[in-house]
Amino acid sequence: MNQETTSESIAKGRTLGAFRCLNCFVRISPPKGATTYKCPHCGFEWRVSWPLPDLPRIRGPVWEVNRRLAEEAIAKKKKGKK
Amino acid sequence: MALNRKIAYINLTTGEIETKPIPLEIRKMFLGGRGLDMYLMYNHIKPGIDPLGPDNVALVSAGLLVGTLASASARTHVAGKSPLTGFVGSTNMGGFFAPEMRWAGFDHLVIKGKAEKPVYLWIHNGEIEIRDGSSIWGKTVQETQEIIREELGDSDVKILTIGIAGENLVRYANVMTELKNAGGRSGMGALLGSKNLKAIAARGTMDIKIAHPSEALEYNRKIIRQITSAKVSQTQGRLGTNFIWGATNTQGLVRVRNFQLNQLEDSDDIEPEKLDEFNIGMTGCFGCQVHCRGKYIIPSGPYAGVYAEGPEYTSIGAWAGEPGCRNPLTILVGNHLVNSYGLDTLETGSMIAWAMELYEEGILTSKDTDGLDLRFGNDEAVIEMVHRIANRKGLGDILAEGPLRAAKKIGKNSIKYSIQVKGMSNLHSDERPTPALALGIATGSRGSDHLRSRPAIDLYHLPEPVLRKIYSQPVPYDGPLSSDYRDYEGKPWQVFWHEMCYEAVDCLGICKYHTTFLGATLPNFEEWSKLLYYNTGLEMSPLDIWTVAERCYNIERLFNIREGLTRKDDWLSDRYFDEPTTVGIPGVRNKTLDREKFKKMIDEYYEHHGWDENGVPRPETLRRLGIDKEPSHML
Ligand code: SF4
Numbered sequence: 001m002n003q004e005t006t007s008e009s010i011a012k013g014r015t016l017g018a019f020r021c022l023n024c025f026v027r028i029s030p031p032k033g034a035t036t037y038k039c040p041h042c043g044f045e046w047r048v049s050w051p052l053p054d055l056p057r058i059r060g061p062v063w064e065v066n067r068r069l070a071e072e073a074i075a076k077k078k079k080g081k082k
Numbered sequence: 083m084a085l086n087r088k089i090a091y092i093n094l095t096t097g098e099i100e101t102k103p104i105p106l107e108i109r110k111m112f113l114g115g116r117g118l119d120m121y122l123m124y125n126h127i128k129p130g131i132d133p134l135g136p137d138n139v140a141l142v143s144a145g146l147l148v149g150t151l152a153s154a155s156a157r158t159h160v161a162g163k164s165p166l167t168g169f170v171g172s173t174n175m176g177g178f179f180a181p182e183m184r185w186a187g188f189d190h191l192v193i194k195g196k197a198e199k200p201v202y203l204w205i206h207n208g209e210i211e212i213r214d215g216s217s218i219w220g221k222t223v224q225e226t227q228e229i230i231r232e233e234l235g236d237s238d239v240k241i242l243t244i245g246i247a248g249e250n251l252v253r254y255a256n257v258m259t260e261l262k263n264a265g266g267r268s269g270m271g272a273l274l275g276s277k278n279l280k281a282i283a284a285r286g287t288m289d290i291k292i293a294h295p296s297e298a299l300e301y302n303r304k305i306i307r308q309i310t311s312a313k314v315s316q317t318q319g320r321l322g323t324n325f326i327w328g329a330t331n332t333q334g335l336v337r338v339r340n341f342q343l344n345q346l347e348d349s350d351d352i353e354p355e356k357l358d359e360f361n362i363g364m365t366g367c368f369g370c371q372v373h374c375r376g377k378y379i380i381p382s383g384p385y386a387g388v389y390a391e392g393p394e395y396t397s398i399g400a401w402a403g404e405p406g407c408r409n410p411l412t413i414l415v416g417n418h419l420v421n422s423y424g425l426d427t428l429e430t431g432s433m434i435a436w437a438m439e440l441y442e443e444g445i446l447t448s449k450d451t452d453g454l455d456l457r458f459g460n461d462e463a464v465i466e467m468v469h470r471i472a473n474r475k476g477l478g479d480i481l482a483e484g485p486l487r488a489a490k491k492i493g494k495n496s497i498k499y500s501i502q503v504k505g506m507s508n509l510h511s512d513e514r515p516t517p518a519l520a521l522g523i524a525t526g527s528r529g530s531d532h533l534r535s536r537p538a539i540d541l542y543h544l545p546e547p548v549l550r551k552i553y554s555q556p557v558p559y560d561g562p563l564s565s566d567y568r569d570y571e572g573k574p575w576q577v578f579w580h581e582m583c584y585e586a587v588d589c590l591g592i593c594k595y596h597t598t599f600l601g602a603t604l605p606n607f608e609e610w611s612k613l614l615y616y617n618t619g620l621e622m623s624p625l626d627i628w629t630v631a632e633r634c635y636n637i638e639r640l641f642n643i644r645e646g647l648t649r650k651d652d653w654l655s656d657r658y659f660d661e662p663t664t665v666g667i668p669g670v671r672n673k674t675l676d677r678e679k680f681k682k683m684i685d686e687y688y689e690h691h692g693w694d695e696n697g698v699p700r701p702e703t704l705r706r707l708g709i710d711k712e713p714s715h716m717l
Contacts, residue, residue, distance in 0.1 A: 007308065010548055023333075046332075059355055
């Protein structure tokens, strides 16, 4: 009964207080209680909520910031292709 | 014993009822719930019958672990030939009905023929009666349950019912239990309606003997810890499933304005945390600790003061994203109405959004809509269309027929705008940037559907070693796997793996949120092997359970092929390949699916299944699974 299953072994890698940036997918840790947080890796800015005190969640984008960043990123990519 | 519940054959034309034990040999091959239903469906439904005629057979069942000490063992399954697609009809719902049916002595009902006038079934401690249903015909889902409980003088009776949509044979009508447990997709409500069968009531006190009670209890405690410590379960317990829509919209992976956009921008008013402001508490299904179902009271408007449950992520898709609306009240009211009428949220929302695009394209005019302004973003028109579909009024009568039949009636190449597979509309999600999810909906045995095989964890960017651990058991796999959801490589195996996982969980009758659907750390084959043994005494290895799933999935495939399915039915709307995405994070912008790569994925997916290039199970596959002689009529 006590033999560890695959799912249990994966659970050991769980990180509390962190989530993956939904743009660059790096795991990031907003300060406790923060309501917005800029990803230190890609600069995307997220609105953050806390379903539980140590469980942050991306509530949604900061629309105007992320729209601009996305458009810049696409423009850069297009320029690079020319 | 959990293995001694019976099967009942009920003929509504003649009134005959016969009950039989379920042989152990059959149990080991198909377990129960969806799996055994699929076997019964293949054996009892003659090819080519009219799904709304008396020859169709309605199957109602409980999974094999339902009502035991296994966590969230709550699921009821209903099956038959789908009135929507003409292929496999199959639906699964939570709540409390299936445990009660087991405690009343039955695991499977095989319902044939058609009653002369409305009836309901009353199942209690080994007995089944066919009762007059005239007092409940024409009633909503909620009213029906109240009337039956009053009539039977027992407030603990659990009831499975159809609403007015099922009576009106809306081809995507649901079967419902309690306020909002919905057996959606594939029109099983219309199937019951076609038989004049309004409801099934159950009440039982026949205990299920647990094979190894103290081990079962102890092991379940462990499973509960595993489930409740998962971040996804914790989020779900707070915000319901709405967080799914929030997370996918944040990236740009949802359908908006039918299929014109892939993100509903500036949607703060309808995001999960905003909807949570209307929430007055959470509730759940039998044996569940997650409690993902919200409770709310409609705050204003014509339905002010009505108590309802939900909404779910699918409701945000159906009542906000797809029709391009941003009003939380539309979500709360839309959710309440479909649950009262017994309509499939996903299909209803998709049909309305499709009609809205047709209206804006000039294919439908105000003459067709009887003056209703069906432009995107018109909240009132969306709600009005729900009434019209359920009651089959005007354009609603056409939309009630589902995408293929409606497109035929409307003509003018309207099918081009429909996001459907095998005649079933897709969920609110946009799979253009996610080939794995696209493959899942293209090949799903009941049509465009996320609950047959969606590898939702593919969206989490899990590291390759973690993916390798998950996807290499119980069957070894050393092929490619990729953390990037935009890749094509390795994804057919993931889809195949999840297909087996979801088939197995549906055979056991456990909620999908308690397996590797949204969370990588949730139980699957290894845990189920132990749960089965402690609760039922059945000794089956994780691989044995996988093999049962394969067997059942192949029976589904055989059923569909017998009904005319070919490889070309495992395909998506041209829009997935021709119209690029426009918004969202940079990684999902300007994305279409690549036709050639997608074809190759389908080839690989067939190969994993042991099917030929046309998607037909090879004789050796059927032999390996012991189903080469089907239909075998063993039950
Ligand atoms: S997770 Fe939700 S749907 Fe599943 S059993 Fe629990 S309450 Fe029901």
